Structure formats: C-alpha cells, structure tokens
Amino acid sequence: MLDTSALFYFPSLLDAELWTTELIVNEVKDDIEREIVKRMIENRDLLIGSAPLESIKKVIAIASELSEIHKLSKADLSLLALSLYLKEKGKNVILLTDDYAMQNVALHLKINVSSISGKSITHRIAWEFYCPACRKTISNFRVKECPICGTPLKRKPKTKEPL
Numbered sequence: 001m002l003d004t005s006a007l008f009y010f011p012s013l014l015d016a017e018l019w020t021t022e023l024i025v026n027e028v029k030d031d032i033e034r035e036i037v038k039r040m041i042e043n044r045d046l047l048i049g050s051a052p053l054e055s056i057k058k059v060i061a062i063a064s065e066l067s068e069i070h071k072l073s074k075a076d077l078s079l080l081a082l083s084l085y086l087k088e089k090g091k092n093v094i095l096l097t098d099d100y101a102m103q104n105v106a107l108h109l110k111i112n113v114s115s116i117s118g119k120s121i122t123h124r125i126a127w128e129f130y131c132p133a134c135r136k137t138i139s140n141f142r143v144k145e146c147p148i149c150g151t152p153l154k155r156k157p158k159t160k161e162p163l
C-alpha cells in the first residue's frame, strides 16, 4: 500500500504485492516519475485498487472522529480505504507512508503502518481543538474559529496512547 512518496522507494525490494490507488497515481506530477509508475503498472509490479464506498465511509468516519479529516486529501482517503478493504479481505497489509495523519488514522483502524523515512509516529493520537486566545476547547471538528472570540482554532492531542 503506497502513497506517492513511497512509489519510488521500494519497487522490487519487497517480496509482496504493491497496491495503490488511481488518485495516488494521479498525484504524481513529474514526467519521469509518471513514466516509471506507468511501466510498473504495465508490468503488474504495482497494482491499482479501489475500495468500496463502505470502506471509504468507515475511513471518513474515523478520520473525522480523530480530527484528522482536514489533513487528508481524497487520494489519502482512497489509500486508507483500500488498505482497510484489503485487510478485511484477509490480506496482511502494511501501509507505507510518511504522513502522520494517515499513520494515525491507519493505526486506529488497526492497519499496520511503516514509514519510508523512518519517522513513524510513536503514539495513537486523538486531537481536540482549542482557542489559543480564550482557551475554550471545541469538540466539533467542523468548526474552524472560536465561537466566542473568533480566533482561528489550534489543535492539540487529547489522548496519546503509546503504541
């Protein structure tokens, strides 16, 4: 399971199926990189999958609950959903990504994650939003500004469990 940064790192190194999604592939902008990806797909070194709506909904729900939803692109969500789907199909899935928001959501979905750079998160994190001016905490992740004083909200970990 690969996000864009991982696409060029592993190819033949892993004795495993490499899966990604169409949306992730579309994020590859560099011409040479696009050519490499195209060839990997043609050779079936890289498999393209898509998750059913049900898996996407599950990922969106947990990402919202964790307040990570704004940090994730559609492509990120598609990859998380595919990871979840393949895991539920009984595959031994490892999500390769350096993105902390993706790692956090994956861990809550009990998907194994591995980073490319070695910078993995060490804790499962639940976020909460707070106003840096008046200190009010806000649990509604859709709110961007403090309802009392209008200051843009910041976020901090609400709970942090070591992995």
Ligand SMILES: [Zn+2]
Pocket: 131, 132, 133, 134, 135, 136, 146, 147, 148, 149, 150, 151
């Ligand atoms: Zn405030």
